[in-house]
Amino acid sequence: MAGGYRVLSQPLWPTADAVQQFLKKNHGITSIKVEEEIHKDVPRPTLQGRATDNTIICVDVHEDACYTPSTELFIAKCKSIQLPVRLYTAHVQGAESPDFPRQLRQARLNCVGVLSVNTDGITTILSETLPQTLADVRRLDLSRFPSKYRDRLSIAQQTYLQGDPVKGCAGIHEVMEDITREVARKLYKKGRIAAWTTNPPNLDKDPWYNIAKAIYNEPTFQQFFPNTQPAIWAELIAQTKPRNEASHPPPTPAKRAERDKKLRTRFEQAGDTLAEVVEVIKNAKI
Amino acid sequence: MHTDASNATLREVPVELIDRNPDNPRLFFRPQELETLQNSIADLGIQVPINVFRRQGRFILIDGERRWKCAVKLNLKTIPALVQDEPTRLTNVLLMFNIHALREQWDLLTIAVKLPEVLTLLEVELGHRPTEAEIVRKTGLNRSMIRRCKLLIELPTMYRELLLDELKKPRSQQKLTEDFFIEMEKALRTVERTMPKAIPDKNAARDVLIAKYRNEVIKDLLDLRYLPKIAKAEQVNFDTKAAAASLKRVFSMNAYSLEQAFEETVAAAYTEKDLYSRITQVITRLDDIEANELEQNVLTALKELRSRISQILREI
Numbered sequence: 001m002a003g004g005y006r007v008l009s010q011p012l013w014p015t016a017d018a019v020q021q022f023l024k025k026n027h028g029i030t031s032i033k034v035e036e037e038i039h040k041d042v043p044r045p046t047l048q049g050r051a052t053d054n055t056i057i058c059v060d061v062h063e064d065a066c067y068t069p070s071t072e073l074f075i076a077k078c079k080s081i082q083l084p085v086r087l088y089t090a091h092v093q094g095a096e097s098p099d100f101p102r103q104l105r106q107a108r109l110n111c112v113g114v115l116s117v118n119t120d121g122i123t124t125i126l127s128e129t130l131p132q133t134l135a136d137v138r139r140l141d142l143s144r145f146p147s148k149y150r151d152r153l154s155i156a157q158q159t160y161l162q163g164d165p166v167k168g169c170a171g172i173h174e175v176m177e178d179i180t181r182e183v184a185r186k187l188y189k190k191g192r193i194a195a196w197t198t199n200p201p202n203l204d205k206d207p208w209y210n211i212a213k214a215i216y217n218e219p220t221f222q223q224f225f226p227n228t229q230p231a232i233w234a235e236l237i238a239q240t241k242p243r244n245e246a247s248h249p250p251p252t253p254a255k256r257a258e259r260d261k262k263l264r265t266r267f268e269q270a271g272d273t274l275a276e277v278v279e280v281i282k283n284a285k286i
Numbered sequence: 287m288h289t290d291a292s293n294a295t296l297r298e299v300p301v302e303l304i305d306r307n308p309d310n311p312r313l314f315f316r317p318q319e320l321e322t323l324q325n326s327i328a329d330l331g332i333q334v335p336i337n338v339f340r341r342q343g344r345f346i347l348i349d350g351e352r353r354w355k356c357a358v359k360l361n362l363k364t365i366p367a368l369v370q371d372e373p374t375r376l377t378n379v380l381l382m383f384n385i386h387a388l389r390e391q392w393d394l395l396t397i398a399v400k401l402p403e404v405l406t407l408l409e410v411e412l413g414h415r416p417t418e419a420e421i422v423r424k425t426g427l428n429r430s431m432i433r434r435c436k437l438l439i440e441l442p443t444m445y446r447e448l449l450l451d452e453l454k455k456p457r458s459q460q461k462l463t464e465d466f467f468i469e470m471e472k473a474l475r476t477v478e479r480t481m482p483k484a485i486p487d488k489n490a491a492r493d494v495l496i497a498k499y500r501n502e503v504i505k506d507l508l509d510l511r512y513l514p515k516i517a518k519a520e521q522v523n524f525d526t527k528a529a530a531a532s533l534k535r536v537f538s539m540n541a542y543s544l545e546q547a548f549e550e551t552v553a554a555a556y557t558e559k560d561l562y563s564r565i566t567q568v569i570t571r572l573d574d575i576e577a578n579e580l581e582q583n584v585l586t587a588l589k590e591l592r593s594r595i596s597q598i599l600r601e602i
Contacts, residue, residue, distance in 0.1 A: 006306075007355045009315045011454045035358065043328075043360050063317040063456045069325045070359075095458040119459075 004034040008046055008061055012092070016046055016061045018121035019090045023059070027051050038085065042077040043070065051086070053249055054256040055131045059088045059115070064095040066114040066126070067103035075110055078132040084256040086129040086163075088113035093124070111135035111161065133260035134165050138268045140172075144275045149175050153274075165263040169242070172270040176239060177208045179277060183284070184211045192218060209240040228280050235273045242266055294370035296335055299345050301357045301365050304338060307347045309379045311400035312392055314453060315352060324356040332357065335366040337385075339373065348378075349385045376407040384426040393453055394464040395446070397427065398438040437471045438464060445492060461500055469510040470495050476514035477533065481526070484517065484533035491537045503543050512548035515556060522555035 005013055016034075023029045029049035038048055038056055045058035060071060066089045078085045089107065093116045097103075104126065107114050113129025140157050142150045156171025184203050203211065216233045218224070225233075250256040336350025345367065347354060357365045373381060383404065386392060408416040408424060416424070421432055438446065445467065452462045470492065478485050485491045498504045513536070519529035532547045580588075 007320070007359045009317045009320065011314060011456055012317060037361055040361065044358065062321075064458065065321075068321055070321055070328070073325075073328055092456045092459070095456040 005046070007035050007044075009063070012061050012063060014119075014121065015090060015092055015117045016059075018117045018123055019047060019059050019061065019088075019115060021121065022115065022123040023047065023049055023057060027057055029057060039077075039081060039083055041081060042083065043074050045074065045087070046090075050253070054251065054253050055084045055086045056253060057086045057088070057129075059090055062089055062091045064091060064097040064100070065089070065103055066091055066096075066100065067107040067110070067112060071107070071112060072110075075112065075132050075135070079136060082133055082257045082261060084131045084133045084253050084260055086113065086131050088115050088129050090115040090117055090123070093118040128162055130161055130163050131256070131260055133257045134160070134163075134264050137161075137264045138271075140271045141275075145278055149278075153271075160267055165260070165267060169263060169267050169270055172267070172274055173239060173242075176236060176270070176274050176277065179274075179281060180208060180212050180215070180236065183215060183281060187215065187218070187224065192220065192224075207240075209237065212237045212240055223285070225280055225284050227283065232273075232276050232280055235269075236277050239270055239273055294337075294368040296366065296368055298364040299338060299367040299369065301354065301362055303343075304336075304345045304347060304354055304365070304367075306351055306354075307378070307382065309375075309400075310347070310351060310382050310386070311396045312351070312382075312386060313396050313399075313450075314393060315355065316457070320352060320355060320359075323352055324359055327353070327356045328360055332362075332366055335368050337370065338367045339370050341372055345369065346372075348373075348381055376404075376411055379404055379407060380424055394431070394434060394468075395438055395449055395453060397431070398435040399446075401425075401432075401435050402439060434464075434468050437468050441467060441471065442489065444489075448496075462496065463507075466499060466507055466510075469507050473510045473513040477517040480514070480520075481517040481530055481533065484530050485537065494537050494539055497539065498543070501541075503541050505543075505545075509544040512544045516547060516551055519552050519555070522552055522559050524552045524555045 005016065008016055020032050023032055027049070029051060032047055032049045034047060035044050036048065037044055038058065046061040047059040049057055051057050058074075060074065062068065068089075071087070071089055075085075075087060077083075078087070089112060091114075104114060106112075108127050111130035111132070111134070112127070114126040116124045116126050118124075137160065140153055142153060145153055152171060152175055156168050156175075158168075159171055160168025181203055184201075188201070188203060201211070201214075212233070215221070216230065216237060221230065221233075222228070250259045332353055334350075334353075336353050337348040338345040338350075339348060340346075348370070350367075354365060379400070383397070383400075404425060405416060405421070408420070412420065418429060418432060421427070422429055425432075427435075438449070441449070449462060449464065449467055452460050453464075474485065474488060474491060474495075478488065495504065495510070504510065513533070516529050516533055516536075519526050529551050532551045535542050536544060536547045
């Protein structure tokens, strides 16, 4: 085994060794650093390695805990300098402190992964980790949305929190697009759709942007959406752009941090815009 | 031991240039202790400098290994340190004992493992094998601790390694402790001395007791104290052959507990011995007392005692 632990208590060395195997097997990390610096302002994790998605996977090994004040300090530092770190804590299975369930809730809330390692070195994931650059995202208030959309939005949020922010954002955009098409169909039935285009529109397949833009440009917009600021619909139109952006893996951790910041903002903005649009539709006269 | 710390200078030493002291016998640092200290240092910084000495361009820790570990963990670049001259080997080892063993809760095995080396170095310095009093004075350990350490040192290697492996485990998973081995060795020594035939193979006896403790046939460490009592059956006028047979059964792999062995053999004899001792004490006390000086509650208790004694004597 690699060893080289200076800080970690000796009884926890086998646990850390087992986690190294886990990182190799589950994350394909071959070069694992032990108790080394990741950034001058951040405490050193027990283990770290760069994942293929250019996040830095860190593991802090504990005996009986999965979320401690030092975990909190670590993630606060990572967030403050926007380090794309995915943090796991690992502990010895069977040694959990009485406070462990509360700690596990805290870990999940803060997107810290939790690994439980038994005496045979078998590692079980109790909670998945998310890059701290994405973790601070404001959660969707599902009560703001009609019940028929809540399940899809909940899945979108889960997808984001499970480490796929692009798909998570796309989940919200899909709901937004469906609402747009639904509005368009209703307007079409009222004979308004003919004014939008010279050709008969395909409301199921035409680009989302075209349909949203047509609703925005409708001369009788205020008739159908009384007391609505056109800016709200403009925000929806603005959301159609990121939806169509291709998602390429960022080439460096710095680019990754930059992209994560954008995705976090995008997720929050998409949620806010959708809530406003839902409010508009509720009061629409169509 | 002579150290001259008056030449020590206080300075900021790069964390990366510090090494742990190879003579520090401490093997384990409990993670919770480090976590607590780390949080404190993160909040308030290092308030008390560590102690180091310089060797070949690097710094060796004398005192402050936990603070240093926390500084590494927190990624501090420097740490305040009192830098002093390199001590002699004996002084270095004795410093470790005096600084750490007295102030912190070391595992006893940690001290025990290092003690023979200390004794050898002391013997060279003193020119004779150090007495217990000299060991106490030089190391700062008390006599009881030294005796307990000696019991651990004298364990066969395989059992010392077994204990070491156990101490490496997280505390919640440790079953065998230093206290268990100390109690076991004390008990086996008495049995060996008073009833040698009961232990034809001491390691086999150890294996059985360890297994019984692990399997919770021995539920309490103090149960091991039944063994010397059974072995000393002759002192309470109990049949020594029956006691030896019981011990033989105890030292076999089975579910026969020490408590059971005690109850089935000498327990009643010890109770009687204890009763006799108390009656003798009461008689001695009564000889010194004037009847008219006694309080009413004592008189009531005496009458109750007389009644019970009469009842017992009538039954004979």
